[in-house]
Amino acid sequence: MANKTIAQTGSATSPTTNKSGTYVEVPLQDTIPIIFVPGIMGSNIFNTALGKPVWMVGNGISGQVLTLTKQMGKSPAVLQTELDPLNTRVDTSGDIVVDRRLKLTEKTLRERYWGTVHWDSYGGILTYLQMVLNNVDLNEKPIYATGLGGGYAAVQQMKQQESVYEWKSLLNQAEPSNWFPQESFVPVNQQEIEHLKKFHFPVYAMGYNWLQSSENGAAIVAQKLDKIKQEYGARFHKFIIVTHSMGGLLTRRLVQLRSADIAGVVHGVMPAEGAAAAYRRIVAGSGDVGALPAYVLGKNTEHVTAVLANAPGGLELLPSKAYNNGKPWLFLNGSGLMNGKDLHTNVVPLPKSDPYEEIYKADGVWWEMVKGELIDPAKKLNPKLSAKTNYNIKIDFVKKFHSKITNKYHPCTYVNYGHDSKHLSFGTLTWTLDRPLRGLTAEQMKRLPGATAKQIGTYRQKIVQEQMVKIKEGKGADANNRDLALENNGIRYISLVSGNLGVFSISNQNADGDGTVPHQSGSAPLKQPGVKQVFKMKGFDHQGSYNNTLVRRSVLYSIVKIIKENNIQPKYR
Numbered sequence: 001m002a003n004k005t006i007a008q009t010g011s012a013t014s015p016t017t018n019k020s021g022t023y024v025e026v027p028l029q030d031t032i033p034i035i036f037v038p039g040i041m042g043s044n045i046f047n048t049a050l051g052k053p054v055w056m057v058g059n060g061i062s063g064q065v066l067t068l069t070k071q072m073g074k075s076p077a078v079l080q081t082e083l084d085p086l087n088t089r090v091d092t093s094g095d096i097v098v099d100r101r102l103k104l105t106e107k108t109l110r111e112r113y114w115g116t117v118h119w120d121s122y123g124g125i126l127t128y129l130q131m132v133l134n135n136v137d138l139n140e141k142p143i144y145a146t147g148l149g150g151g152y153a154a155v156q157q158m159k160q161q162e163s164v165y166e167w168k169s170l171l172n173q174a175e176p177s178n179w180f181p182q183e184s185f186v187p188v189n190q191q192e193i194e195h196l197k198k199f200h201f202p203v204y205a206m207g208y209n210w211l212q213s214s215e216n217g218a219a220i221v222a223q224k225l226d227k228i229k230q231e232y233g234a235r236f237h238k239f240i241i242v243t244h245s246m247g248g249l250l251t252r253r254l255v256q257l258r259s260a261d262i263a264g265v266v267h268g269v270m271p272a273e274g275a276a277a278a279y280r281r282i283v284a285g286s287g288d289v290g291a292l293p294a295y296v297l298g299k300n301t302e303h304v305t306a307v308l309a310n311a312p313g314g315l316e317l318l319p320s321k322a323y324n325n326g327k328p329w330l331f332l333n334g335s336g337l338m339n340g341k342d343l344h345t346n347v348v349p350l351p352k353s354d355p356y357e358e359i360y361k362a363d364g365v366w367w368e369m370v371k372g373e374l375i376d377p378a379k380k381l382n383p384k385l386s387a388k389t390n391y392n393i394k395i396d397f398v399k400k401f402h403s404k405i406t407n408k409y410h411p412c413t414y415v416n417y418g419h420d421s422k423h424l425s426f427g428t429l430t431w432t433l434d435r436p437l438r439g440l441t442a443e444q445m446k447r448l449p450g451a452t453a454k455q456i457g458t459y460r461q462k463i464v465q466e467q468m469v470k471i472k473e474g475k476g477a478d479a480n481n482r483d484l485a486l487e488n489n490g491i492r493y494i495s496l497v498s499g500n501l502g503v504f505s506i507s508n509q510n511a512d513g514d515g516t517v518p519h520q521s522g523s524a525p526l527k528q529p530g531v532k533q534v535f536k537m538k539g540f541d542h543q544g545s546y547n548n549t550l551v552r553r554s555v556l557y558s559i560v561k562i563i564k565e566n567n568i569q570p571k572y573r
Contacts, residue, residue: 039245116207417522418514427511
């Protein structure tokens with residue numbers, strides 16, 4: 001028997017000709033709200049100054065094509081203006097596709113903020129949690145499929161029993177082995193599952209303004225939790241929070257604000273200590289993340305910097321001081337010729353101790369992460385301060401936020417993350433010089449003079465002319481993309497004494513992960529206080545992790561255990 005009562009009633013959403021009415025949910029009294037907190041770029045954003053949505057990625061192929069068409073022509077200045085943290089809020093008007101099995105109206109789901117998140121990314125997991133948690137049933141019914149249309153009938157019957165299959169999978173002893181638990185594993189039993197029948201689990205999507213600091217986001221979400229708790233009154237027990245990616249960072253701060261009301265947290269693919277991908281996006285553009293997100297945020301460094309250098313939330317995804325076990329993760333690599341012939345490789349590891357001062361605030365060096373001239377193309381920042389000073393102030397706040405959440409977790413935390421060689425991520429990054437330089441030392445390499453825009457333009461024009469001559473002579477072109485690349489997109493040019501330009505290029509993915517978060521950061525919660533279990537998983541990319549069946553089932557398991565460990569008992573019998 002499922003954990004709710006279903007009444008047949010005339011619904012306001014039913015046609016007047018529907019004599020039989022519509023099945024609607026009549027929930028149980030005892031309530032444990034499930035709060036889903038999405039990742040960066042997963043919440044819809046509305047610009048209050050412009051009076052229009054500015055971040056609402058389309059759903060389906062046609063929706064994605066439309067989004068691409070709109071975004072491809074936007075300049076860095078337009079993106080900075082539209083995605084301004086100070087003039088934006090969450091947009092609640094996003095798409096919702098109502099699954100009839102939920103027996104809930106679109107109005108109800110909008111009241112639960114489902115319209116605040118990108119549907120293609122999160123609609124599946126929201127629907128899954130709402131359906132399965134509120135239909136706890138281990139009694140599988142036989143499937144009848146005879147005569148014409150029997151196959152269709154069988155499929156429909158199986159869809160109706162999806163919750164049964166999901167709950168029964170947790171009792172399959174072989175199932176958890178696919179989750180690769182990193183702590184001693186304690187299976188669930190039938191009694192623990194049946195206990196959930198006593199509760200109502202309304203699922204909420206908690207979109208937030210990811211342009212703003214997660215400090216602000218956590219405070220706003222805390223107020224929404226207060227409102228939800230008040231609405232349920234005495235029926236309320238505690239919240240259980242499920243997060244994706246950046247939502248985990250926000251939630252770790254939220255836990256510090258509302259710990260008494262939260263029974264436990266399930267973190268999915270969280271960049272627990274940040275991700276080197278955030279650094280690389282700024283210095284190389286978003287081309288590595290695929291066409292849609294690349295063009296929505298901006299494919300080139302100029303576009304990405306105009307947005308992220310002004311967005312505290314995005315900057316908080318940079319590696320924290322604890323990243324990579326506190327060891328260096330950015331390397332400057334170049335070879336020097338000693339005595340005219342001996343080749344010596346120089347490597348400068350960064351940071352030595354403080355990534356905020358040594359890397360993020362680096363200024364006037366060829367390898368600086370953020371170039372001052374790219375920060376404020378729209379001329380929106382305080383003119384009394386330089387663009388770089390405005391940016392550095394944000395980095396100071398990033399450091400403070402990181403210090404608040406480093407190694408801090410809810411005392412009943414479960415984690416799943418991607419550790420897959422088929423989904424390589426940026427674990428460490430290396431800038432590599434394309435040629436050896438006479439007498440080059442590590443200290444000199446840090447201070448090599450960057451080429452001017454005029455020098456770069458002349459160099460690129462020269463390369464093009466040389467290639468045209470070779471083509472005319474029938475020799476073919478030999479310039480690679482790097483030689484013709486624009487400054488900034490993973491390329492940094494240096495000025496050499498010879499008058500030529502040297503080229504540093506940034507490295508590609510080198511660590512198992514989920515394509516975005518490397519295993520170093522995904523697994524960081526392991527052995528930290530409060531973390532009960534960590535699942536080391538594979539078979540999915542970062543954005544699509546919650547579309548993976550194994551991940552979903554590990555979340556169900558985690559929720560069952562959170563309720564047991566909190567000894568939540570019904571108030572109403």
